[in-house]
Amino acid sequence: xxxxxxxxxxxxxxxxxxxxxxxxxxxxxxxxxxxxxxxxxxxxxxxxxxxxxxxxxxxxxxxxxxxxxxxxxxxxxxxxxxxxxxxxxxxxxxxxxxxxxxxxxxxxxxxxxxxxxxxxxxxxxxxxxxxxxxxxxxxxxxxxxxxxxxxxxxxxxxxxxxxxxxxxxxxxxxxxxxxxxxxxxxxxxxxxxxxxxxxxxxxxxxxxxxxxxxxxxxxxxxxxxxxxxxxxxxxxxxxxxxxxxxxxxxxxxxxxxxxxxxxxxxxxxxxxxxxxxxxxxxxxxxxxxxxxxxxxxxxxxxxxxxxxxxxxxxxxxxxxxxxxxxxxxxxxxxxxxxxxxxxxxxxxxxxxxxxxxxxxxxxxxxxxxxxxxxxxxxxxxxx
Numbered sequence: 001x002x003x004x005x006x007x008x009x010x011x012x013x014x015x016x017x018x019x020x021x022x023x024x025x026x027x028x029x030x031x032x033x034x035x036x037x038x039x040x041x042x043x044x045x046x047x048x049x050x051x052x053x054x055x056x057x058x059x060x061x062x063x064x065x066x067x068x069x070x071x072x073x074x075x076x077x078x079x080x081x082x083x084x085x086x087x088x089x090x091x092x093x094x095x096x097x098x099x100x101x102x103x104x105x106x107x108x109x110x111x112x113x114x115x116x117x118x119x120x121x122x123x124x125x126x127x128x129x130x131x132x133x134x135x136x137x138x139x140x141x142x143x144x145x146x147x148x149x150x151x152x153x154x155x156x157x158x159x160x161x162x163x164x165x166x167x168x169x170x171x172x173x174x175x176x177x178x179x180x181x182x183x184x185x186x187x188x189x190x191x192x193x194x195x196x197x198x199x200x201x202x203x204x205x206x207x208x209x210x211x212x213x214x215x216x217x218x219x220x221x222x223x224x225x226x227x228x229x230x231x232x233x234x235x236x237x238x239x240x241x242x243x244x245x246x247x248x249x250x251x252x253x254x255x256x257x258x259x260x261x262x263x264x265x266x267x268x269x270x271x272x273x274x275x276x277x278x279x280x281x282x283x284x285x286x287x288x289x290x291x292x293x294x295x296x297x298x299x300x301x302x303x304x305x306x307x308x309x310x311x312x313x314x315x316x317x318x319x320x321x322x323x324x325x326x327x328x329x330x331x332x333x334x335x336x337x338x339x340x341x342x343x344x345x346x347x348x349x350x351x352x353x354x355x356x357x358x359x360x361x362x363x364x365x366x367x368x369x370x371x372x373x374x375x376x377x378x379x380x381x382x383x
Contacts, residue, residue: 004032005081006074009089010054012039018169018286019085020044021361025368036073037089038066054088058127063092070096074105081371083108087115091131094138101138106371109135109160110143113283117148117304120281129156136160141367145169145284148304164367168284170360171293173352178295178344179270188271198229198334201272201296203265203287204279206237211301213239213246214278214323220250221327226334231276232268234259269294273340274333277301280321284308293351297343299329309355315347 005026007015015023015035023045026033035043036050043049052069053062074082074097082105084093090109097107115128133156136142142160144150150165179187185195193199204210212233219231233243233256240258247253262268265287269275275291275298282288282305288298289309298316300306310316319325333340353359 002032003030004034004077004079005083006034006036006077006079008036008070008082008084008093010038010056010086012037012041012043012049012051014086014089015043016041021170021357022364025361025365034073034077034079036070036093054092056088058088058091063088067092067096074100078103079105080375081106081108081368083110085110085112087128091135094135098138101140104375106140106375107138108141108143108367108371109139110145110166111149111153111283112145113281113305114144114149114152115281117152117281119303133158141371143364143367146304146308148308149283166363166367167354167360168289169286170357171286171289171351171355173293173348173356175266176269176290176293178348184271187267191267191271193230193271194228196228198226199232199272200229200274200276200330201232201234201268201291202276202278203234203262203268204277205235206233206240206243208239209280210235210237211278211280211321212243214301214321214326215276216243216246216250216252216256217323218326218330219247219252219255221323222331223252223255225331229255229330229334231256232259232272233257234262234265234268236261265290266294269296272296274299274330276326276330277306278321278326279303279306282306289351289355292344292347293356295344295348297333297340298347299326299333309347309350315343315350 023033027045032047033045034048035046036052038054040051050073052066054066055062070092082097084090094107101107116125136158139160141162141164142153143164143166145168153163206212215231244258247256269291275296277288277300279301282303284305291298298310300310301321302318306318310318312318317329
């Protein structure tokens, strides 16, 4: 019988952004690869793609439709492995796959950062914690991408058959790499920046959690001391206009470029001097790993995902959501090129050692191979 794997998530862009190497790996093992998510994006390494209306909002009525479609897809295709991602993708898929597990289907779920964690709101704990703990009953392998979530799941006795930790989704350190200053100056020129500009970069959706207002307030505090500083903010979102208005109000709009959605993140990182990150909650942020892989020092808000990657005074600094502290560290990096180089070197070393796509692919393939081995001679019945 054909060996099939199903990947599920809320939206199909999630697979393009984070999972193509793993879809490719299954194809190389001779498996048929199916994907189920909202969206009609064309994806490589995929034999069959289902566009199902999963919604991020938990109680959206379309999620019931998505659940029924998932149940039908899973029952029809007799998958040997199902790997689900994102909160709602994880909820609906594990519920829909309960019957299939009785016939030998292995169900894996990667938690890309629990919504309940140290410092999370009481509402998040009341809503998300009981759901994730309950659904762990229907999970063969729960995969976490940071140590804090791993220990939380272990210490709270989540009922998944196995709980594993991997180092994120992996970064291509050959693509995201530092470049020589001469190359950087030429690339800057092509993007409209000068060699003497001090460029700070952050790519994130404009929403409450990503908290770009903190960075704008920090820029206002250094506009006289570091007049050639420029904050490059890539992304769109509900709070974009609000942030643009704040920049004008604080008279730093000339120092901030709102770049919108960009496909040239690699170039933007390579021309930058430092990465900044203001988010309040992160699982394990790919944008910061990509910045570190490019040899950039990082100034970031203190949260579990940033703590996993940044060690203060080694490869950057962790900040307690304080614009004054943020601005002081920006100024310190601006004034000390050797410190920037040292932090950047240490950050790239960490990415290469633990978080490169090759390291993470090795970690995840071991998990997949273990699940395959445990199937053994499991008999597959039509259900």
